[in-house]
Amino acid sequence: MTEILSSGPAVLLADEMGLGKTLQCIAAAVMLDCEEVLVVCPPTLRHVWQDELLKWFGIMANVPDSKKPEIMPGWNIIAYSTIWRESHDDFRCRKWDMAICDEAHALKSWKLPRGKPDSKAATAFFEEVAPHSERVIFSTGTPMPNRPVELWPMLSVLLPDDHQINRRWNYTRRYCSSCDGRWGSKEDGSSNIPELREKLLPVTVRRLKKAVLTELPDKVIKVIELPPTKDVKVALDYESGEIEATKESIEKIRSRIAVAKETGSIKEFQSAQKKLKEYGDLAFSQLAAMRNRLSIPKATVVAEYLRLLLNGGVNKVVVGYYHSGHGDALAEKLKAFGVLRIDGKTPMKDRGRIVAEFQEGSPRVFLAQSKAASSGLTLTAASNIVISETTYVPADLSQMLSRCHRIGQKDCVIAHLLCIEDSPDSLIFKSLAKKIEVIRGVIDGVKVGAKRKMTWLGKGVDPAKLCVKLGNADHRWIHAEMYRLHRLTVDGGPNDGKGFSSSLAGRAQHLALMRHPTRIQYADMLLLLCRVSGQVDGGIPAQLVAEINSLAIDQLSLG
DSSP states (O other): OHHHHHHSSEEEEOOOTTSOHHHHHHHHHHHTTOOSEEEEEOGGGHHHHHHHHHHHHOOOOBOOOSSSOOOOSSEEEEETTTTTSGGGHHHHHSOEEEEEEETGGGGOOSSOOTTSOOOHHHHHIIIIIGGGEEEEEEEOSOSOSSSGGGGHHHHHHHSTTOTTTSSHHHHHHHHSOOOOSTTOOOOSOOOOHHHHHHHHGGGEEOOOHHHHOTTSOOEEEEEEEEOOOHHHHHHHHHHHHHHHHHHHHHHHHHHHHHHHHHHTOHHHHHHHHHHHHHHHHHHHHHHHHHHHHHHHHHHHHHHHHHHHHHHTTOOOEEEEEOOHHHHHHHHHHTGGGOEEEEOTTSOHHHHHHHHHHHHHSSOOEEEEEHHHHSSSOOOTTOSEEEESSOOSOHHHHHHHHTTTSSTTOOSOEEEEEEEETTSHHHHHHHHHHHHHHHHHHHHTOOOTTOOOOOOBTTTTBOHHHHGGGOOHHHHHHHHHHHHHHHHHOTTSSOOOSSOOOHHHHHHHHHHHTOSSOOHHHHHHHHHHHHHTGGGSTTOSOHHHHHHHHTTOSSOOOOO
């Protein structure tokens, strides 16, 4: 990192969460003999920085009062929420040897398209603090929370001489699939990802936990489908009709846009685009209203799942949620286990005490609201984290999971992502999956669109590993039973009692009718039979259950 700062104006420290970025930033500043240093961070982390400076280097840092701030020689630590205020003019205009931005993805909203309000903190930093700083460190484990356009503010400082980067329009046209023309423009896409990755590499330091902390236990992510209760079904049905009507209207408007493009009618196109935005905003608000309405009845299902965990041998658990009402309901239903909570109402001065009590005390449940407690907290006393509600932002999910999976963790971390059947949860998870793929392409160099291994049952069983454990006799039994179930069912495929998704039913039918399946396809069939084990003639043979259990995260009991 110091090598990059010795030859350039800035560096992006993008190590995964929990690898000690705070200490690395301090060490870099000390090694480069920086005396006047400004740290800008979320309000909750100001005293964390102050403690780390004193603990490791004996440096007394100034954490000014937010209302009457006084600048002091040496290290000064201020919050994003106050940097733009008139009372902080001296901090913005002073010459700094180094400026450090912790959780730098908070600065993504700068020079947004017309009509969208810029973040005041981002404007203050990029237009005043950065020009007055000799060196800049951007520190974040999630530099691209959603899409490539959010990287541009940092890249404009990291690569000021690159003509494809230093102007926003050039950047969005090249890397965000943006094109200004007669049909308008959008900046929420992605393009030329490998090229963007190559430009980012020379100014970025990124290390993953699996490469640095070889002794850190694994992290396993499971998506758990929960059955809807009567109250959940009522909440889902309440606005589903309005949402379906809105979706139909959106499809009609898209047809108008297509016709307008074919006929070259700019006026009609602009009118349809305006309508599409209105209905898009309406659909989003309807979906948000449904999620809000669902949050309290969903808490009953989530609480039952948590009771099963806590009564089944799990000592402590962290629960990530979004809606305040959902947190209130969980706190009430789980109070017998001892509940601690951090949300938007928790005073800053109390958060350290609450975390310490969970880490060292007897409470077994920690409720963490995603926007208030997703960064800067160490909750390694728990090795199970349950995400009962999440946002559309991959960074929020990554940050929350890293509260447990970080330095100090001794056990395998299991993340339970809870999804109510036929609810907006499935839409959110699909959106997150697409965004994570693009983010990993830019930040980690993972090929976008790369084929992913398929796993079934929510147990993490890879058919490619299972197939090598099956013999010819197993193949014959599996195929015969799959075909028998296919012939018995009216809809052309086996049924698990809850109803397969259409894609899963189609997969089952396709496999059942194959004449010469591959070894992996035989493994796929076996895992599908496990889904409908009650309909299998004589049940799944015990030796096959044993082979699956040897690869599974959770044990099956199908014999």
